[in-house]
Amino acid sequence: MTVLPKLPRALKIAIPFALAAAAAPMLAQMPETPGKADKSRVVAGTYAADAAHSLVGWKVNHLGFNDYFGLFGDVSGTLDIDPANPSAAKVSVKIPVSKIITANAGLTAHLLKPAADGKPADFFGAAPADATFVSTSVVPAADGMSATVNGDLTLNGVTKPVAIAATFSGAGASMMTKAPTLGFHGMATIKRSDFNVKYGVPFVSDDVKLDITIAFEKK
Known part of the structure; x- marks a missing residue:
């Protein structure tokens, strides 16, 4: 069996620093993402x-x-925004319900199953209309990075007020178009029964948690 020589303590200490110094030029050359959570x-x-x-x-x-x-x-x-006056921001989005997906083909089909025998559809039915959200007010938080976006959600033919807890997640120039781009993350909870989607309540919860991620590119 070969016995490796014992390294002096000074060399043991020096080796990690030497490796770090050798890696520094490579790390300096690593590309950066174009978007940064920098409101400026x-x-x-x-x-x-x-x-x-x-x-x-x-x-x-x-x-x-x-x-x-x-x-x-x-x-x-669309999003209209002025960083000098964030409370005046306005957002309007369209969500194609007909393109809903799940991990199970049978469940996806059930969500879009047509109504039968004059009864309402269990969920959205065949060829459902797009959902829309139109903001009515934006209330910026003291941190300057988040806000409550209040608005009207129209889903399944019903319009109800919804509040979205939104967080600014990045800004910069698009890699593809070079246009200024903004990113946001949002959270909200709605009751599906408010929108006449009542099938299976309470066995399938009435509360639906929404997790929103959206990017906007300047026109």
């Missing part, structure tokens, strides 16, 4: 939602055992 980067103007990268996740509880998740994609819309 926000450019005033009118923005359009990046539908390919804007999503609304939803979560319900199933039978009291566990939570189940689904997703709406292709979210479109």
Whole structure:
């Protein structure tokens, strides 16, 4: 068996520093993401939602055992914002309910199952109308990075007020178009029975938690 020589203590201490020094030039060359959570980067103007990268996740509880998740994609819309006056910001988005997805094909089909025998559909029915959210007020928080966005959510033919807890997550120039781009994350909870989606309550929870991630690109 080969016995390795014991390294002097000074060398043991020096080796990590030498490795760190060798890695420093490589780390300095690592590319940075174009978006940063830096509000000084926000450019005033009118923005359009990046539908390919804007999503609304939803979560319900199933039978009291566990939570189940689904997703709406292709979210479109506009944002008008001036960093000097954030409370005047306005947002309007459209959510294509017909493109709802889950991890189970049968469940997805049930969510879009047509009504039968003159009865209402269990969930959204075939070819449901797009949902919309139109802000009515924006209340910035003291941290300068978050706000409550109040607005009207229209879903399944019903309009109700909804408050979204929104957080600014990034600003910068798009890698593809070089246009100023903004990103936000939002959370909200709605009762689906308020929108006449009552099937399975309370076995499938009435409360639906929404997890929103959306990017806007300046027009």
